[in-house]
Amino acid sequence: MTTSTEAPAKTTGDELRAQVREAASRAREAAAAIAGLTRADKDALLHDMADALVRRAPEIIAANDRDVTAARDAGTAEGLIDRLVLTEQRVAGMADGLRTVAGLPDPVGEVVRGSTLPNGLRLQQVRVPMGVVGIVYEGRPNVTVDAAGLTLKAGDAVLLRGSSSAEASNTALVGVLGDVLREHGLPADAVQLLPCHDRASVRHLITARGLVDLVIPRGGAGLIAAVVEEATVPAIETGTGNCHVYVDASADLDTALRILLNSKARRTSVCNAAENLLVHESIAAEFLPRALAELDAAGVTVHGDERVVAAGGANVVPATAQDWDTEYLSLDIAVAVVGSLPEAVAHIRAHGSGHTEAIVATDVRATQAFTSQVDAAAVMVNASTAFTDGGEFGMGAEIGISTQKLHARGPMGLTELTSTKWLVFGDGHVRPSS
Known part of the structure; x- marks a missing residue:
């Protein structure tokens, strides 16, 4: 040739x-x-x-x-x-x-x-x-x-x-x-x-x-x-990743921050990067200010719902309906406050791409409910979405990441x-x- x-x-x-x-x-x-x-x-x-x-x-x-x-x-x-x-x-x-x-x-x-x-x-x-x-x-x-x-x-x-x-x-x-x-x-x-x-x-x-x-x-x-x-x-x-991190009411907040930042800001142009953050309302008042400050320091623009916008922050803009379905592949993330774990699961079902979803929680019942109800190729429990990778899974290499259900x-x-x-x-x- x-x-x-x-x-x-x-x-x-x-x-x-x-x-x-x-x-x-x-x-x-x-x-x-x-x-x-x-x-x-x-x-x-x-x-x-x-x-x-x-x-x-x-x-x-x-x-x-x-x-x-x-x-x-x-x-x-x-x-x-x-x-x-x-x-x-x-x-x-x-x-x-x-x-x-x-x-x-x-x-x-x-x-x-x-x-x-x-x-x-x-x-x-x-x-x-x-x-x-x-x-x-x-x-x-x-x-x-x-x-x-x-x-x-x-x-x-x-x-x-x-x-x-x-x-x-x-x-x-x-x-x-x-x-x-x-x-x-x-x-x-x-x-x-x-x-x-x-x-x-x-x-x-x-x-x-x-x-x-x-x-x-x-x-x-x-x-x-x-x-x-x-x-x-x-x-x-393969590939399209509208991945979520859900921070449960039982989450250790320091752990949640580490996982959020690694999921979003480690590499933004990859399909396993987090594009949505869901926060349980019972911890939102404590967690959101810390999360928004850390995301701002990392250069991430937050597209937030009304409660997130109300929490303030120079890096926060109002989310549009399209934001929940967007694979940004950039320093952007959509953030919403949810009233319960079932509401978080419903949000993921409506907007997720079947790639990777993560929960941060210490309540075993919450993690069991999340892993059984969320439909995705990979579900992370207290771990970054960035781990969905053939090399990280011990395969040595990968040809791609399948988000469908037949064969692979x-x-x-x-x-x-x-x-x-x-x-x-x-x-x-x-x-x-x-």
């Missing part, structure tokens, strides 16, 4: 569809080769990929420089440029990520459950590779390597549809990974980069039913919604990139006529 920065030739709709489907067909053939690898084969492949990234970092960074220059010339915000930039340290970090994945247990072949029927048939449900996985993501070239490493370890092939803003970076990275695949006698088509200058390529990927087994979008709410709503291939909804929910690691099949062992068994 070329690393030229010249604009690509115009492709017709039919040509682009054919191009994507041909890539998917090649990926399907490559997936069969990857599925047959042993754990030792896959781990050796990932370690060699990591070494190659470090060795070829100068050419990767040179390609990335072209993307960064183009982004700055286009007036891209520095926060987005920071997510795009690759340095030697960041390339080394991607390599370390591959080594971490190599060190994880291989889920393929794991026996999920098994039994022997009264008629003597032996049943086993075992984990098998998913097949061909499509990843749609925005301008973060590290996702290219993370996704490739996880899918290969799970025995899958991957189709990567990145952002045009990272085209040169992604092309260089996939080129390095492909060279290592060939060195191992494996098809480079196991890791492919799809065209990124026409949004139609996303549509062709997510409708390639029969060629692509699973699509995972990673990015903003608009991207995720477009993929999930238009896909005919099974898709996993919460941080998605290697296991979630596999499927299962049933093995049935008999001894000439036939089923009697009914």
